[in-house]
Amino acid sequence: MIPAPATGLHLIADLAGCHGLGDVSLIEAALREAAAAAHVHVLSVHLHPFGPEQGVTGVALLAESHISIHSWPEEGLAAIDIFVCGPLADAEAALDVIAARLGGTIRHRHAIPRLGAALAR
Amino acid sequence: MIPAPATGLHLIADLAGCHGLGDVSLIEAALREAAAAAHVHVLSVHLHPFGPEQGVTGVALLAESHISIHSWPEEGLAAIDIFVCGPLADAEAALDVIAARLGGTIRHRHAIPRLGAALAR
Numbered sequence: 698m699i700p701a702p703a704t705g706l707h708l709i710a711d712l713a714g715c716h717g718l719g720d721v722s723l724i725e726a727a728l729r730e731a732a733a734a735a736h737v738h739v740l741s742v743h744l745h746p747f748g749p750e751q752g753v754t755g756v757a758l759l760a761e762s763h764i765s766i767h768s769w770p771e772e773g774l775a776a777i778d779i780f781v782c783g784p785l786a787d788a789e790a791a792l793d794v795i796a797a798r799l800g801g802t803i804r805h806r807h808a809i810p811r812l813g814a815a816l817a818r
Numbered sequence: 819m820i821p822a823p824a825t826g827l828h829l830i831a832d833l834a835g836c837h838g839l840g841d842v843s844l845i846e847a848a849l850r851e852a853a854a855a856a857h858v859h860v861l862s863v864h865l866h867p868f869g870p871e872q873g874v875t876g877v878a879l880l881a882e883s884h885i886s887i888h889s890w891p892e893e894g895l896a897a898i899d900i901f902v903c904g905p906l907a908d909a910e911a912a913l914d915v916i917a918a919r920l921g922g923t924i925r926h927r928h929a930i931p932r933l934g935a936a937l938a939r
């Protein structure tokens with residue numbers, strides 16, 4: 698069951714200067730390690746490589762919501778979103794793991810309260 | 819191939835007062851109809867029901883990025899994110915379709931430029 702939404706947080710960031718963005722195995726490892734760092738539980742991981750030397754679209758569905766990545770190797774860019782619910786979930790730790798795995802720098806980071814956390818404001 | 823990221827837009831919204839939030843078939847239909855309305859292409863749809871009268875976590879992976887939903891039937895709440903790239907993608911149309919399908923009202927909407935669109939600012 699998804700934790701109560703009172704503590705939902707959606708962390709969005711673009712990563713620049715990344716490597717390995719066409720490597721499906723690396724991206725799956727990054728998603729799984731990010732979930733572990735965030736103390737959330739992976740239900741399933743789905744990855745779609747667009748072809749040799751092209752990008753990958755991927756998502757980890759979580760008991761606590763999701764982590765997604767979309768990559769453009771030719772630009773060195775990756776778009777990340779990390780949506781987690783529950784007081785123990787650490788979205789920032791997940792983002793740090795993905796940035797470290799891909800060697801990228803975080804650009805245009807947004808942290809958005811969701812649902813209960815937003816509705817209570 | 820994912821379109822060039824220059825026109826990436828991430829539309830995030832919470833929906834309140836929804837019905838059908840535990841209905842996997844309804845949620846899959848909402849995701850697919852949302853993609854059609856946005857003029858984007860579905861690669862695959864992945865849904866995880868948390869059990870009877872509980873919520874659903876779902877994502878449509880797109881050639882143009884993704885649409886996700888997480889639902890809490892007991893609260894009437896659904897968390898939506900629609901991330902699309904390309905000049906023809908219409909994220910607002912997708913959100914309107916999902917809100918109409920679930921009978922919900924849009925709360926706390928955020929529209930965030932991504933990647934090229936963000937980096938050019």
